[in-house]
Amino acid sequence: MSAIFPAPRVPHFWRVNGYGYPCFFGESQNAKEAWETLLTFYEYTDYDQLKSFWDSKDAPRRLSSQAVESWKAAFEEFGLLFVQSRSNVISITPAGAQLRNAAERGGREEFAWIGLKLLLRYPLRGSRRSRSDSHRTADLLLYRFLYGALLDLDGYVWRTELERILCRVFRTEEGRDAIDDVKTLRASPELLGQVQLPADKRAGVFYNSINQVVVHAGMNQLLLGSETLQSPYGVTEPRQRNLIRQEWLGMVRRALSDNGDADQCGTGGYAIARLPKAPVFTDEIDYFDYLGAKVEPMSSSISAPLSSMSLQGEIVFFLDLNAQYVIESETAIIGPISALCQIARGQRLILSHDERWTYKVVEKQLTEADRVVVQVQRARPISDMAIIRKLRGTDDAKP
Incomplete structure (x- = not known):
């Protein structure tokens, strides 16, 4: 991190070609x-x-x-x-x-x-x-x-x-x-x-x-x-x-x-x-x-993929207490790399121990060889978790 604000930079700016991207699926x-x-x-x-x-x-x-x-x-x-x-x-x-x-x-x-x-x-x-x-x-x-x-x-x-x-x-x-x-x-x-x-x-x-x-x-x-x-x-x-x-x-x-x-x-x-x-x-x-080398296809799976769904146009991950994380504090969870390395800063989560709110990932830190601490903060409230379970096809998973 630079000791001064702003950090020293060159007096130039990015230059690219002036013609637009050819997008078959573009609307413009x-x-x-x-x-x-x-x-x-x-x-x-x-x-x-x-x-x-x-x-x-x-x-x-x-x-x-x-x-x-x-x-x-x-x-x-x-x-x-x-x-x-x-x-x-x-x-x-x-x-x-x-x-x-x-x-x-x-x-x-x-x-x-x-x-x-x-x-x-x-x-x-x-x-x-x-x-x-x-x-x-x-x-x-x-x-x-x-x-x-x-x-x-x-x-x-x-x-x-x-x-x-x-x-x-x-x-x-x-x-x-x-x-x-x-x-x-x-x-x-x-x-x-x-x-x-x-x-x-x-x-x-x-x-x-x-x-x-x-x-x-x-x-x-x-x-x-x-x-x-x-x-x-x-x-x-x-x-x-x-x-x-x-x-x-x-x-x-x-x-x-x-x-x-x-x-x-x-x-x-x-x-x-x-x-x-x-x-x-x-x-x-x-x-x-x-x-221009060939692009490998996007992988359709990750090891131990997390359950997720789209809510209001945003992908939300579901994490289960004791299976994928444990509670470290009110603002932090901890769990294995195989699960928590799939989420990123800014990602929205639903944590099974508190289904009244969605959470946002604030920071991540690798603390041990295979353990990750994730700092979270409350985000949007969940008005009806039963509807979300039904959409996920897990409406009978919890009373």
Whole structure:
């Protein structure tokens, strides 16, 4: 943790391609248009022929050669395809083929999983021309960091926090300080004046680039949503905050884990503490072999899976006293790794010893080789547990 606030950071900000994510399951016109554009790259192997198509009357809209180049660069960032330098051949990656097949089968969850896993591989420095010295020397996996930050910041981030703190992180070791700075700012919004924008003005290149990071990360609003609320940082700050959609929280947690579990325990439950560094690549082919490699299917089970169900659009885990945990105090439970490492900070629980309330996980700590202490706090009250048991199919489990 940095001894000062805010922690020292570079005067640069994240830069990504300015075109949106191609999402077959997206609801916006931009997502659909991007998907239709992507499909034409699957139909051609000759890159010049593709450019000629987009400049013809047969194209759904006219695109200049430069615009096609920008679309190609975006699809390369997403790990779907590539055109090797000094080559004219469009190569679809194994994962790019998987994504299209998932769309054709109507596999929405499979599509989201493949797209997310590809995004988590993306190194901020990219494969070709660096956008700044900070990008050139970056070792950050951009979207993996952003999703880890979202999980550690209660599932959401204000645009102010993204613009002033998070977008200036270029090195993996800077991640934890950035999370701590956001938490400090949330606790004391009056400190905002100490955290400057890394650009002369918000409008223009800066706004567009940060906005595209969010668009890409959310697969064009499939995984991430947004809310317009009164900002805690004052009337001159953006009113927007972005959040992980509840239906995808479990998938995101699992995607960030290297072993397929929904969470790990050796880091106190912090996703950001598990952030790996970007690999070093020998050449373009090495880079695209990594970025577009086949995505393994999402595991449908974890060892000793916890019982869970969706309540009000949120996944809730059920824990049984003495089977999966024992009570350490009013605000803490303790249990084996096999059970409690499946839950993460911010996860909602129903504990069998107190079915009047749901609980939220506040912190986790590995205290012994196979024991985990979970700090919890009361959350929403439970109005009728009998209905929940019936929905679970366990209505006769308790009197």
